[in-house]
Amino acid sequence: xxxxxxxEHTTKPQxxxxxxxxxxxxxxxxxxxxxxxxxxxxxxxxxxxxxxxLLHCPHPFAKVxxxxxxxxxxxxxxxxxxxxxxxxxxxxxxSTMAEALPSFAYNGERQDQKILTDICRYRGxxxxxxxxxxxxxxxxxxxxxxxxxxxxxxxxxxxxxxEPNAPQIHSDAKNNIAFEMDHPFNVxxxxxxxxxxxxxxxxxxxxxxxxxxxxxxxxxxAQFDENGRVTIISPSQxxxxxxxxxxxxxxxxxxxxxxxxxxxxxxxxFGARLALGLExxxxxxxxxxxxxxxxxxTREEDFNGYASRTDQxxxxxxAALNDGTITGIEQYIISDAGAYLSHSATTSLVNMQKSLGxxxxxxxxGHVKVVYTNTPVTAGFRGYxxxxxxxxxxxxxxxxxxKLAIDPIEIRSRNIRKEGxxxxxxxxxxxxxxxxxxxxxxxxxxxxxxxxKGWNRDKSQGRFQRxxxxxxxxxxxxxxxxxxxxSSAVMKIQADGSANLVISPCxxxxxILGAVTQxxxxxxxxxxxxxxxxxxxxDITLFDIGSHASRSIFVVGNAVANCAKKxxxxxxxxxxxxxxxxxxxxxxxxxxxxxxxxxxxxxxxTTISVREIAHDEIYNFTEIGSQISAxxxxxxxxxxxxxxxxxxxxxxxxxxxxxxxxxxxxxxDIGRTINPLLVESQMQGGAVQGLGFALKEDYVLDQTxxxxxxxxxxxxxxxxxxxxxxxxxxxxxxxxxxxxxxxxGVGEAGVVNPAAAIANAIYDxxxxxxxxxxxxxxxxxxxxxxxxxxxxxxxxxxxxxxL
Amino acid sequence: xKTIATFHVNGQEYDxxxxxHMVLADILRDNLNLTGTKRACxxxxxxxxTVLVNGRPTCSCITLGMLARDKDIETVEGLASTKNGLxxxxxxxxxxxxxxCGFCTSGMLMTAEALLRENPQPTRQEVKIAISxxxxxxxxxxxxxxxxxxxxxxLQTINNHNEKA
Numbered sequence: 014x015x016x017x018x019x020x021e022h023t024t025k026p027q028x029x030x031x032x033x034x035x036x037x038x039x040x041x042x043x044x045x046x047x048x049x050x051x052x053x054x055x056x057x058x059x060x061x062x063x064x065x066x067l068l069h070c071p072h073p074f075a076k077v078x079x080x081x082x083x084x085x086x087x088x089x090x091x092x093x094x095x096x097x098x099x100x101x102x103x104x105x106x107x108s109t110m111a112e113a114l115p116s117f118a119y120n121g122e123r124q125d126q127k128i129l130t131d132i133c134r135y136r137g138x139x140x141x142x143x144x145x146x147x148x149x150x151x152x153x154x155x156x157x158x159x160x161x162x163x164x165x166x167x168x169x170x171x172x173x174x175x176e177p178n179a180p181q182i183h184s185d186a187k188n189n190i191a192f193e194m195d196h197p198f199n200v201x202x203x204x205x206x207x208x209x210x211x212x213x214x215x216x217x218x219x220x221x222x223x224x225x226x227x228x229x230x231x232x233x234x235a236q237f238d239e240n241g242r243v244t245i246i247s248p249s250q251x252x253x254x255x256x257x258x259x260x261x262x263x264x265x266x267x268x269x270x271x272x273x274x275x276x277x278x279x280x281x282x283f284g285a286r287l288a289l290g291l292e293x294x295x296x297x298x299x300x301x302x303x304x305x306x307x308x309x310x311t312r313e314e315d316f317n318g319y320a321s322r323t324d325q326x327x328x329x330x331x332a333a334l335n336d337g338t339i340t341g342i343e344q345y346i347i348s349d350a351g352a353y354l355s356h357s358a359t360t361s362l363v364n365m366q367k368s369l370g371x372x373x374x375x376x377x378x379g380h381v382k383v384v385y386t387n388t389p390v391t392a393g394f395r396g397y398x399x400x401x402x403x404x405x406x407x408x409x410x411x412x413x414x415x416k417l418a419i420d421p422i423e424i425r426s427r428n429i430r431k432e433g434x435x436x437x438x439x440x441x442x443x444x445x446x447x448x449x450x451x452x453x454x455x456x457x458x459x460x461x462x463x464x465x466k467g468w469n470r471d472k473s474q475g476r477f478q479r480x481x482x483x484x485x486x487x488x489x490x491x492x493x494x495x496x497x498x499x500s501s502a503v504m505k506i507q508a509d510g511s512a513n514l515v516i517s518p519c520x521x522x523x524x525i526l527g528a529v530t531q532x533x534x535x536x537x538x539x540x541x542x543x544x545x546x547x548x549x550x551x552d553i554t555l556f557d558i559g560s561h562a563s564r565s566i567f568v569v570g571n572a573v574a575n576c577a578k579k580x581x582x583x584x585x586x587x588x589x590x591x592x593x594x595x596x597x598x599x600x601x602x603x604x605x606x607x608x609x610x611x612x613x614x615x616x617x618x619t620t621i622s623v624r625e626i627a628h629d630e631i632y633n634f635t636e637i638g639s640q641i642s643a644x645x646x647x648x649x650x651x652x653x654x655x656x657x658x659x660x661x662x663x664x665x666x667x668x669x670x671x672x673x674x675x676x677x678x679x680x681x682d683i684g685r686t687i688n689p690l691l692v693e694s695q696m697q698g699g700a701v702q703g704l705g706f707a708l709k710e711d712y713v714l715d716q717t718x719x720x721x722x723x724x725x726x727x728x729x730x731x732x733x734x735x736x737x738x739x740x741x742x743x744x745x746x747x748x749x750x751x752x753x754x755x756x757x758g759v760g761e762a763g764v765v766n767p768a769a770a771i772a773n774a775i776y777d778x779x780x781x782x783x784x785x786x787x788x789x790x791x792x793x794x795x796x797x798x799x800x801x802x803x804x805x806x807x808x809x810x811x812x813x814x815x816l
Numbered sequence: 817x818k819t820i821a822t823f824h825v826n827g828q829e830y831d832x833x834x835x836x837h838m839v840l841a842d843i844l845r846d847n848l849n850l851t852g853t854k855r856a857c858x859x860x861x862x863x864x865x866t867v868l869v870n871g872r873p874t875c876s877c878i879t880l881g882m883l884a885r886d887k888d889i890e891t892v893e894g895l896a897s898t899k900n901g902l903x904x905x906x907x908x909x910x911x912x913x914x915x916x917c918g919f920c921t922s923g924m925l926m927t928a929e930a931l932l933r934e935n936p937q938p939t940r941q942e943v944k945i946a947i948s949x950x951x952x953x954x955x956x957x958x959x960x961x962x963x964x965x966x967x968x969x970x971l972q973t974i975n976n977h978n979e980k981a
Contacts, residue, residue, distance in 0.1 A: 039910055039911070039913070040913065042918075043909075043910050043913065043915055043918075044902070044910055045918075046915040046917075046918030046921050047892075047895075047902065047906040047909045047910055047915055047918075047921055047925065048852070048892065048893070048895070048896050048902070048906065049850070049851070049852015049853070049891070049892035049893050049922050050852070051918050052851070053851075053854075053919065055851075055855070056845075056851035058849065149835075149837070225953075226951075226953045227917070227919075227953060228854070228856045228862070228864055228917065228919035228920050228951070228952075228953055229854070229856065229917070229919045230856065278917075278918065279917060280854070280856075280917045280918070280919030281916075281917040281919060281953050281954055282917075283953070311858060312856070312857045312858060312859065521917055522915075522916030522917030522918065522954045523916065524913070524916070690912075690913050691913060694913045694916060694954075694955060694959055697955065697956035697958050697959065698916060698953075698954045698955050698956045699956075700956060701955075701956030701957065702953070702956075725857065725859050725861055726856070726857040726859065726861035726862045726951060727857075727859065727861040731951055731953065732956075732957075733948050733949075733951065733957075734944045734947055734948050734950075734952075734957040734960070734961065735944060735945075735948050737956060737957050737958060740956065740958060
């Protein structure tokens with residue numbers, strides 16, 4: 014890994030002064046993951062636990078006429094059977110974002126789903142649930158429930174769903190429109206800009222419904238206590254919002270505080286766990302039976318019923334002057350929500366924020382429409398609209414560059430937003446960007462100038478053609494101003510000088526527990542290995558909207574920094590009397606806490622251990638004892654964008670259409686790297702997910718039955734180790750004064766550029782544009798054989814890929 | 817039809833009541849409480865449930881318990897020992913951050929363990945081929961391959977040292 018530092022910036026990090034920040038330390042939870050000791054939801058053993066399973070509708074659109082549970086009820090070992098008649102009629106959304114969004118940026122999220130339903134809008138809808146002594150009995154009981162359905166005519170394509178006589182999926186959603194909104198930050202007059210433009214580009218594309226494919230399938234445990242309080246255990250990315258949402262929308266007799274939510278080790282999230290999964294039904298079964306209930310799901314159920322990336326059909330239009338200055342941008346999105354809204358509207362809005370806000374432009378117009386279909390529910394996925402948008406926008410900007418015969422990097426350089434200009438999130442100013450440096454350093458390390466041979470190069474004849482492409486992005490480090498973006502941390506010192514750090518984000522594998530502990534260690538003076546981080550229990554952790562939006566290092570990191578500074582302050586304050594007892598006169602501001610010791614700046618040989626101070630604070634028999642503790646909070650009011658440039662080199666087999674990525678490089682504007690090993694891990698993982706999104710991962714739906722045809726890990730071809738090309742990552746460091754030690758977010762960005770950069774590289778190699786993802790061999794071949802004129806229709810996927 | 821079956825796991829003998837339809841992964845997890853072995857697809861497609869049966873990497877989610885009776889079974893819980901702590905392979909996984917969410921890690925470790933016993937000096941390509949049936953969604957695989965290669969070189973150093981001694 015290379016770490017680049019920009020010497021011209023005066024705030025250059027001084028690593029020598031730091032003990033923990035900037036070091037590749039082991040994250041605290043890694044050892045238990047290699048020994049099998051980490052406890053995931055399905056590993057929890059509770060005495061008396063019974064197992065829950067669900068009955069899914071076998072039709073994409075149907076109404077239950079009759080349901081007979083008598084046979085299932087008489088099966089020995091069955092504890093309870095619930096049908097749609099027993100479930101609350103309150104509607105909710107799997108997305109809990111309604112609780113965290115202000116109205117000015119968002120015109121409302123429909124609450125459109127019931128826990129169990131008699132109107133089934135996709136094959137994943139549940140009509141009944143069983144709880145039984147074990148999983149085998151539960152599954153048998155499910156098979157014994159007889160349901161008679163009125164099968165209704167389904168619609169699988171969002172464009173067909175919009176037609177006037179299309180089947181109406183929700184009675185209160187006219188023309189199946191689930192959500193419609195203008196971009197909240199539309200400005201200027203795009204019509205005029207396009208009329209006055211020297212050159213115009215128009216490009217359309219649609220992404221596939223990439224599956225999150227968290228290795229741990231969804232499960233949830235619920236248990237009521239004697240006071241009517243419920244404990245939920247599930248792999249949730251956002252339990253605090255989850256309990257607010259459940260108590261507010263579904264279980265009207267429960268208050269926020271009546272729910273305790275535990276998130277144990279989480280087997281991958283990538284955004285899926287931000288939406289509610291099996292928790293509501295687990296609560297319902299636990300309440301009915303009075304027993305602890307675990308509801309689990311199979312991989313097939315995950316494919317058919319859970320979540321995926323939202324497929325967003327987009328058209329992007331660019332107006333520009335001859336010198337490459339962009340004067341107008343329009344983006345039209347039609348997104349396919351699936352049967353319920355969930356995160357599909359918010360991801361589409363965020364796509365517009367990022368796509369329309371990347372370039373400096375005075376005339377911007379965006380419009381999004383989200384449509385219901387009788388297909389599985391879609392959701393937020395790492396990148397949250399940005400990967401979907403980049404795939405289209407970054408090809409459009411390349412087309413503009415080609416028309417004007419400008420190098421792809423040059424045209425981007427001329428148009429990206431500079432510091433002090435407005436941010437992509439328009440009410441805010443762009444406080445910090447090193448996107449230009451990402452492009453410059455990235456292109457150098459990639460060898461762009463040698464590899465890109467210009468727009469009119471002679472294409473060699475031959476079966477294997479090579480090409481290069483690039484893409485850039487801006488992403489949020491927490492959606493301040495748009496979301497309820499605050500977090501709080503608590504730290505307390507034990508009698509042995511060790512500390513507990515209580516933080517809210519959930520650890521899904523991203524390494525956040527390690528990174529924030531490094532911040533806490535650096536600023537409190539307690540050694541890294543002496544800080545035990547506590548999370549995943551809403552009775553202990555403070556309110557926070559969860560782990561998403563690349564927010565944790567920034568928002569939680571700042572909260573931890575504030576907390577650790579207070580701890581440091583208290584330790585120094587307490588140390589004064591200890592020094593006095595030893596006849597050493599000190600002033601608080603002259604003391605330093607480091608490595609668990611306190612000493613005066615001027616006299617580092619005279620130390621008093623934090624252990625002694627902390628011990629005496631607790632075991633104090635003469636005065637009121639008080640354990641050293643502090644809480645710190647942080648509210649973010651801006652998006653604090655991080656940026657990235659991605660470069661891809663591909664080889665296209667013109668006989669088969671197969672695309673091989675030879676090399677991929679990402680340069681990330683990270684502000685400051687808290688832990689290079691963890692950051693590189695995030696970037697590599699993101700890039701490979703992005704490669705899967707670009708070339709392999711598809712979600713194939715039978716156009717007549719609505720059945721997911723590739724619902725196993727065998728048939729849904731996620732990248733394996735054999736698909737990984739030469740990968741390089743650069744961290745462009747220049748501390749950002751609002752971030753903890755200058756850090757900005759990094760978790761999501763890696764997945765955004767690959768598809769766009771690869772699509773541009775394919776164009777460079779063979780001269781055809783990719784309009785739908787994945788760029789699978791049959792599509793590439795069809796485009797090649799028609800000279801790019803005919804776009805393959807119905808090659809894959811729910812909507813028939815009309816583009 | 818319930819049967820009492822004997823399983824030899826990580827050098828220990830377990831007697832437990834099983835039924836013919838039960839798969840090894842469920843028996844390890846639910847009967848023997850060895851939950852380090854994970855179920856991620858229950859179809860033998862992802863490798864997360866890999867254990868060693870008579871030394872061979874085996875998907876325990878599609879292996880009937882009846883067929884694994886009286887065989888030598890090794891799971892992730894058997895890799896570390898109280899005497900020596902983490903194994904060389906586990907240490908390399910920790911040092912390279914080769915586990916992110918950790919759900920595929922047990923299977924990766926067991927697959928790699930089998931490889932290194934059979935071929936103590938694999939090339940990077942051989943390592944990749946060995947773990948190509950194990951899906952990881954977090955890491956992008958690079959750190960996993962790095963970790964296995966690091967373990968190979970550490971084990972080589974230890975071997976050389978022992979030979980000299």
